[in-house]
Amino acid sequence: MFELLYDLLFDYTLRNVALGSAVLGVAGGALGCFAVLRRQGLLGDALAHATLPGVCVAFILVGTGASWVLLAGAAVAAMVGALVIIAIVEGTRIKYDAALGIVLSVFFGFGTVLLTYIAGTGASGQSGLDRFLFGQAASIVREDVITMGALTAGVLLVVALLFKEFKLLAFDPVFAASMGFRVGFLNVLLTSLIVVAIIVGLQAVGVVLVVALLITPAVSARQWTERLSTMILVSGLFGAFCGVTGALISASGSNLPTGPLIVLTATGLLVLSLFLGRKRGLLWSFLRDRRNRREALRSASAGGAG
Numbered sequence: 001m002f003e004l005l006y007d008l009l010f011d012y013t014l015r016n017v018a019l020g021s022a023v024l025g026v027a028g029g030a031l032g033c034f035a036v037l038r039r040q041g042l043l044g045d046a047l048a049h050a051t052l053p054g055v056c057v058a059f060i061l062v063g064t065g066a067s068w069v070l071l072a073g074a075a076v077a078a079m080v081g082a083l084v085i086i087a088i089v090e091g092t093r094i095k096y097d098a099a100l101g102i103v104l105s106v107f108f109g110f111g112t113v114l115l116t117y118i119a120g121t122g123a124s125g126q127s128g129l130d131r132f133l134f135g136q137a138a139s140i141v142r143e144d145v146i147t148m149g150a151l152t153a154g155v156l157l158v159v160a161l162l163f164k165e166f167k168l169l170a171f172d173p174v175f176a177a178s179m180g181f182r183v184g185f186l187n188v189l190l191t192s193l194i195v196v197a198i199i200v201g202l203q204a205v206g207v208v209l210v211v212a213l214l215i216t217p218a219v220s221a222r223q224w225t226e227r228l229s230t231m232i233l234v235s236g237l238f239g240a241f242c243g244v245t246g247a248l249i250s251a252s253g254s255n256l257p258t259g260p261l262i263v264l265t266a267t268g269l270l271v272l273s274l275f276l277g278r279k280r281g282l283l284w285s286f287l288r289d290r291r292n293r294r295e296a297l298r299s300a301s302a303g304g305a306g
Helices: 002-010 012-037 041-062 067-091 096-121 142-161 163-171 173-178 183-222 228-254 258-276 282-305
Strands: none
Touching: 012 041, 012 142, 012 163, 012 183, 012 228, 012 258, 041 067, 041 096, 041 183, 067 096, 067 183, 142 163, 142 183, 163 173, 163 183, 163 228, 173 183, 183 228, 183 258, 228 258, 258 282
């Protein structure tokens, strides 16, 4: 344990991986709360898969595997995917879940074709493209951590400034529209912030797993509180904890990938929260139900005696 803490402080690679994973957890945890409350958990999955063609197109156009180029392409593709989803839902009779499935499958299929095409060209620098599928946290360097931190700080700042508007959008968009808020703009903005959170996590956990860091900490936090502000704070802390813990377990000599370990840690925390969560956990729900039954029986006995 002490050796891991020593490495965390003084080992360059482990420190970057742990910090980057923690930043990812904070970003995903905070934005995931809105996705969970709006019942849009699969939106992150669709947008994450939509990033793959953007990564491939950016590589083809620029001819370099530089992280900032690939992430910029991923961001553009994810935003296009988000706008396509909104256009399908608002402009056709196709339901939201079907629109998510269409965008996820079409974009990811197109990205897979492009990835195969790039592999066939033998272009130099293509070997790092597959890390965006499953993540490669060990490749995170100090500059990546700074970029991730800046993006996350920007996301949290926007959430803080528009907290009231986003809260109304999450719980009652019809009422928000009646109050004069631009619901369409807020919807696009919130979706854009989710895209940023996905971009932050691509390098660490990849397209396949990044949605878990959006949803799992938020669902875990929901078991402990009924207040949105507290939920966002707890979810961000849970996400950071899972990120650091997964990185430390991976560095302990187990030779296991960091991304899946982060997700498994988050899943373990979710199971714990489902049982012990103060507001919605099964244990506390059982104790409250038993107390209510006792009070009801006591009241009935007192009434009968009277």
